[in-house]
Ligand SMILES: Nc1ncnc2c1ncn2[C@@H]1O[C@H](COP(=O)(O)OP(=O)(O)OP(=O)(O)O)[C@@H](O)[C@H]1O
């Protein structure tokens with residue numbers, strides 16, 4: 253018998269949270285968080301950027317700002333009582349920033365309690381779009397920030413190492429998502445063994461895991477597969493230089509469907525553009541300094557495809573409880 257599945261939607265404010273991540277460092281996550289944020293703000297949306305690259309926060313640089321005096325650290329050390337108290341202006345209308353926490357030693361290994369506190373407070377912020385810039389890697393901190401989003405955007409560069417890390421990130425994300433959302437003990441322990449790759453369970457793909465769940469609980473693996481297929485994950489290939497590079501995104505989306513059973517929505521390519529560096533050296537956001545450059549045009553087109561999804565579909569923020 254298939255388990256009963258109940259979905260609990262807890263959305264108190266009408267914000268749309270987008271997490272920007274992807275596993276590999278230096279692919280352009282921060283550049284794109286800042287630039288997409290500027291595009292959305294220019295279209296009249298209230299936008300908040302959050303620098304969650306704990307320890308090596310630099311999102312402010314892509315906005316042409318010096319490190320702000322207040323940021324996440326002040327919230328974590330209780331100098332400021334609410335997340336809304338550490339929001340700063342960016343000089344761009346409709347666009348605000350919560351700067352990262354960089355002056356606390358060991359902050360990258362955020363204690364669980366602090367992480368829960370930040371995540372719960374982000375959900376309450378009343379902005380049309382909240383964009384969270386994540387650091388590299390697949391640590392639980394990073395995955396959990398991704399999992400409070402309504403939509404996750406993966407950024408990869410066309411290099412094989414980056415593509416590999418993006419797959420690894422997606423796999424870790426799905427296992428973490430299932431681990432958090434499924435309360436049934438026997439299935440949870442199966443997922444744990446799969447994540448740790450111990451006890452003889454080596455799930456190379458999410459399908460392997462679902463097959464194993466199906467054996468324990470006929471029908472449950474299929475049910476979970478159908479929920480996974482409605483998650484909102486998008487992909488951008490950044491720093492593309494060749495025609496071959498520009499074909500990678502579609503191929504990755506097809507591979508994700510095949511191996512993970514999730515539809516990844518490929519948003520498009522952004523070419524390598526030397527103006528990005530020039531803008532940084534001039535301490536100006538790309539869009540302000542080079543509004544006619546190719547990267548800017550491609551980012552603008554991509555940002556137009558990002559729309560809030562106020563429908564009943566499942567997203568990462570949905571609690572999936574399997575009893
Ligand atoms: N399309 C592009 N063309 C040229 N340079 C780019 C492009 N995208 C990003 N860069 C450059 O690549 C470098 C890394 O970008 P960025 O800091 O946004 O990456 P990141 O993924 O946030 O890195 P990290 O994982 O370290 O946080 C920066 O110097 C940036 O200027």
Ligand SMILES: [Mg+2]
Pocket residue numbers: 281282283305310385386387
């Ligand atoms: Mg970054």
